[in-house]
Amino acid sequence: MKTKDINGFTHVKYAADHYTEEEMLQRSEAFYQWIDRRRSVREISDRSFPRQVLDQIILAASTAPSGAHKQPWTFCVVSNPEIKAKIREASEKEERESYESRMSERWKDDLKPIGTNWHKPFLEKAPYLVILFKRVYELDSEGKKINNYYVNESVGIAAGMFISAVHHAGLVTLTHTPSPMNFLADILGRPANERAYLVLPVGYPDADVYVPDFKRKPLDEVCVNY
Ligand code: IYR
Numbered sequence: 271m272k273t274k275d276i277n278g279f280t281h282v283k284y285a286a287d288h289y290t291e292e293e294m295l296q297r298s299e300a301f302y303q304w305i306d307r308r309r310s311v312r313e314i315s316d317r318s319f320p321r322q323v324l325d326q327i328i329l330a331a332s333t334a335p336s337g338a339h340k341q342p343w344t345f346c347v348v349s350n351p352e353i354k355a356k357i358r359e360a361s362e363k364e365e366r367e368s369y370e371s372r373m374s375e376r377w378k379d380d381l382k383p384i385g386t387n388w389h390k391p392f393l394e395k396a397p398y399l400v401i402l403f404k405r406v407y408e409l410d411s412e413g414k415k416i417n418n419y420y421v422n423e424s425v426g427i428a429a430g431m432f433i434s435a436v437h438h439a440g441l442v443t444l445t446h447t448p449s450p451m452n453f454l455a456d457i458l459g460r461p462a463n464e465r466a467y468l469v470l471p472v473g474y475p476d477a478d479v480y481v482p483d484f485k486r487k488p489l490d491e492v493c494v495n496y
Contacts, residue, residue, distance in 0.1 A: 331429070335427060337419025357469075
């Protein structure tokens with residue numbers, strides 16, 4: 271393999287994919303059509319799927335670019351029914367409080383087309399709950415805190431890639447965001463440098479699932495040319 275030295279570090283030759291313009295057009299259109307079919311699904315079946323699939327999804331998510339390549343994330347996978355039940359109970363307690371008193375009327379109106387409420391059965395039903403933690407800092411050999419870089423950006427990108435990898439495997443997920451989320455670190459006994467970022471239940475969709483009839487913004491509403 272061809273290598274090059276930069277600042278005393280080895281760089282390896284990048285193996286680019288080469289496509290004709292016609293192939294690029296075809297591939298980008300096909301990718302868009304495929305990813306446009308991804309939906310957040312809240313009714314997840316209790317049917318299991320091979321754990322190796324999830325491991326590969328996590329490896330794919332973990333290829334995300336990150337600040338100084340620190341990969342500041344931990345994917346916690348919960349399949350243990352007792353832990354899932356604890357997470358559901360704690361999450362529903364916070365969600366109930368949010369829906370009943372913390373969220374504004376406008377916010378709740380905005381959620382009406384989606385139909386969410388404080389009940390979160392998917393937290394127990396889905397075969398796997400993935401709780402994504404951001405790693406705010408690492409500890410050096412003397413136990414000194416070393417901050418990571420662009421942690422929210424990095425973990426957000428990894429989450430997006432995780433969601434795409436789930437779709438690619440023919441499974442479904444949703445981004446569950448109980449607030450506040452610190453109960454997750456307590457239940458899972460996570461170290462002090464980790465903060466819960468997102469809960470992603472993963473599984474097959476239930477047999478007869480309906481999702482909101484959402485339309486996505488056209489290009490001219492999301493893209494400006496200069
Ligand atoms: N945190 C709640 C409520 C919720 C908020 C938004 I913004 C949504 O798009 C959907 C739900 C939850 O995770 O259900």
